[in-house]
Amino acid sequence: MITHSTPSIKKQVYDRISYLGTVSKADLLQHFALASSSMTRLLEEMTSQGLIIASGLGSSTGGRKPVLFQTRPKYRYLLGLEISRIYSKLGLYDLHLNTLSVIRWEMDAQMTPEHLADYVEGAAADFLAKEGISADQVLGIGIGAVGPLDRKQGIILEPEFFPSPHWKNVPICDMLTARLGIPAKLDNGANTALIGEHWALRNDDIEHALYVHAGINIRSAMMSGGKLIRGAVDTEGAVGQMIIQKDGPRLRGQGNKGALEAFVSVPSLVERVRAQLKTGRSSLLSSFSSDRVNFATLIDALSQGDLLVKEQFAETASYLGIGLANLINTFHPEYVILGGPLVSADPLMFNIALETAKTNIYHYPEYSPVFSHGMLTDEAVATGAAIMVLHEWEGNE
Template sequence: MVKANPSPANIRKAVYERIAQQDDISKAELMAEFTLTSSSLTRLLEELVHEGWIKESGLGQSTGGRRPILYQVNPAHRYIFGLEISRLYSSLGLFDMKLNTLKHKRWTMDETMTPERLIQYVQEQVEVMLEACHVPKEQVLGVGVGAVGPLNREQGVILNPLYFPAEGWSNVPICWLIEEKTGIPAYLDNGANAALVGEHWALRGENLQHMLYVHVGTGLRSAMMSGGQLVYGAVDMEGSIGQMIIQADGPRLHGTGNYGALEAFASVQALEQQVRAQVKMGRNQLNSADGVQPEALHFAMLVEALRNGEAFVQELFSQSAAQMGIGLANLINILHPEMVILGGALISASGQYYDTAVSVAQKNIYYYPEYQPVFSKGNLQENAVAVGAAVLVLKQLSI
């Protein structure tokens, strides 16, 4: 094993993060990974215990001598909020330093949920959660925000996302607004990145280095990880997967974006658009939509029809899933991840959608079956963004 050799300024944080990855870790295990003398590591561990960042958790198994002291993160030393801002639902969670969920609230993003209303609601929930858990605000490290992109992470601004039900979601200085209302520092990244970070944290014991996350919902969002680190581009890349061309001269979604782009085939918006077009042409094959105006048709109705076994809707979902599989194969053939995690409303709506997308992707993966990435719906699923947003705050930690 190659020992880690961080700079003196980062050694405390590096040791702390290693302890966070594995509860009940011994000094000997840490010595095997860091280029520190025994006395230096002992002194560092004593400092972290004294300051409350870690605690002794018992004694390990003896290897012939005295049983070693084990260390773990002190969960009650500080606390973190993780906030998801999405188009259909948003959520807020309060977490301890082990990322245990202490409180969690999820709500619908309807036409009344403007940025101002959301910030007010978040402030109210922050106060309620802190009081319920008897946590002083001074013990909160920050609010991590995983939001629909595109965005400017450095400035903490949500730029011009599409398809929000409410107005006003353009050039929103979300971090500044949260800090002003709550008095707690805020950190921003896109929701796909946050979800991937959350799922990676949940799987930290598996030491995965190369991962792909794809959210299939109102829009298509993706994030990738290489060498255990998020991959960033020159601009926010969250929604770029939706513009992948999978059919030359194909349709566009709502008359915008690339012709033949993946989002025109495999998204909630695409499915709604296809059904509405059929109804407008008098070919209403959706039994549950009798008497419903085309523009009133929405995804929840399609999901209900799918679960009722309506053949027309089943066919639409199957076609969408197959096109999603092609898009996944394209990404996999470029990135070659160890694991591919799929989330979002379409994945949650139907197990068959997930199965079809994975099956089509596998048939189009180069080197398959010698190379077989693991496909998963994730451990955290709908909580992945909020948990990942909290992990983003941990990554900002200076101890």
């Protein structure tokens, strides 16, 4: 069962074991204000329940070697769903977040919410049958979706640039709960990606992290003290409205003038290349009609060393670096994760953005965050959505 109440001490201990991977009773006593006898009884109860298992003996400090515990991966299972503008992905995971099955679908004009829900229902049934799992062994399905959202009500509100026009005010949690018979939990994809990446970095004990996704627009998430930072409303794409040029251009006539997304997004990059081609600039794309100049053809031209396209990608990366520096100077994270189609298009995007950001970080190099593509990359959103369900689980039968 998934709840929103304060976790019980048993669930807190379970979460600590899950986060660390393998721990001794002494490790847990350093973190929890429990008597040794109380911790012993709790670990015995959790072992009897099947939540945790003994996984060997640790190193001795002079006495008997301590028993090591870890969570039991096959005790229950999790589903994680990513809903984006380009594709959607469903994964089945055990409680160690091992991927057992995964499938993805293209988000074309025919992919309505109803069709996607039908696909998810069918794929989930196939996953469970393949693994020999019953539906009551699945804790729930986590959903990481493009916003804006009503996270508490489980509704996708009015996302922009979806191929199908039907993705407005979609009660996605109710739809999937009705089809799957399990709880569903919704958050924006940037948040679930950061949840996933933070889990993957758990051995590094990262407390403060920034995630920025550059694609159709700019999406971001922040974490402080190991917890997501949330505003009064879903603000996944708000960073794209950061003004970096007074009275500058607007993206497709919307948003703030001179906003970051007017310089760093797939649509703005395509528009700038088309504009340059109209002036007669030489390029591998010079003979293309305007409608054939799209992100796919830009990627192809970039891979062939087209100087005009490379110039425009580099300019996009520089603006991304400026936006990053503004966020970093405000938040001061330890770890900065960059993702999305623009960043993964070519190494020059990551490298130029990083160097531009470093040049504009206050107190650099004394303060120097780690920059990364992330550990999970394309798997981060769906994996993080599954972890979100695990976090909400009470730890009961």
